[in-house]
Amino acid sequence: MNGQQMWFGTRGHERWVKAPQTGADFSRKKFSSQLNFLNGGAAILGSRASHAEYNMSWPVASRLDLRAILDFAGRLYDNDPLAKYMVPANLIYFVDPMEMELNLAPISWGSPMLAATDAPSLLADARPDVVATDANTAGYPSFSAEYAITAASVPRSFYLPIPPGYKLWAGFHGSATGAGGVQVTPAGGAPTKLTALGLGQTRVQDSFAGATGVDIQLVGNAGDTIKLTALILQLIKTSFVPDPGGYISGRGHSGCAFADEPQVVALSTVNHRAEVSGAAKLVEVGAWL
Incomplete structure (x- = not known):
């Protein structure tokens, strides 16, 4: 973390980007299923391992503040430009400010x-x-x-x-x-x-x-x-x-991929002070590739 910035990007193309707002969800997820028995009891089946999911949002930003996030999601800085699917060389790496x-x-x-x-x-x-x-x-x-x-x-x-x-x-x-x-x-x-x-x-x-x-x-x-x-x-x-x-x-995390294209909402369309909000979800996938 450098002030209000976070180190973010594909390998070798990392840069400082605007940090997400406080309250971003940096939780881990695992497989879990509950069984309910006829006698009233219950059991939980689940994995011991888990993966990280990062739900980030940027509530008020200039148009340029979010451009780097959008460009990485658009795969402009992939290291394997011919890969149809996400591969380790094209994963997103960022430094979690809390860790x-x-x-x-x-x-x-x-x-x-x-x-x-x-x-x-x-x-x-x-x-x-x-x-x-x-x-x-x-x-x-x-x-x-x-x-x-x-x-x-x-x-x-x-x-x-x-x-x-x-x-x-x-x-x-x-x-x-x-x-x-x-x-x-x-x-x-x-x-x-x-x-x-x-x-x-x-x-x-x-x-x-x-x-x-x-x-x-x-x-x-x-x-x-x-x-x-x-x-x-x-x-x-x-x-x-x-x-x-x-x-x-x-x-x-071992490397992430965007779950989908980031969401962008225009808060003001006045050219000289246009502001936007954005949100993106990244999922840890690297260790499983």
């Missing part, structure tokens, strides 16, 4: 044990095992995901943009054997394997600045294992340092 200094990791990285059930696995070929998390006093999840790297393993990565004036701080909580770990690759830079921090009061340690964004994925050689309890990602202004403390769950 910047907390944890921008998607749910399957911030709460990795969910990948053992129905959340997307961080390896395309296999789900992890569930193992008990080591005893700690920092509030980390009760269970962790343990990934076994094989010669056929295909890691899934996700992208996180870094706005100008901010530094990414990352913390890999867990352990690994051999060459296993969590790798961060800045755009145009060399990959770095994150320091395994364990389960203490240091949330983040490795930092990245100067890149427009990073790709994050698991790495390792055949036979290596990675016990992933949590990944914590924070975007902090370059003049500040992160606060210490215990676990913070991930509430970021």
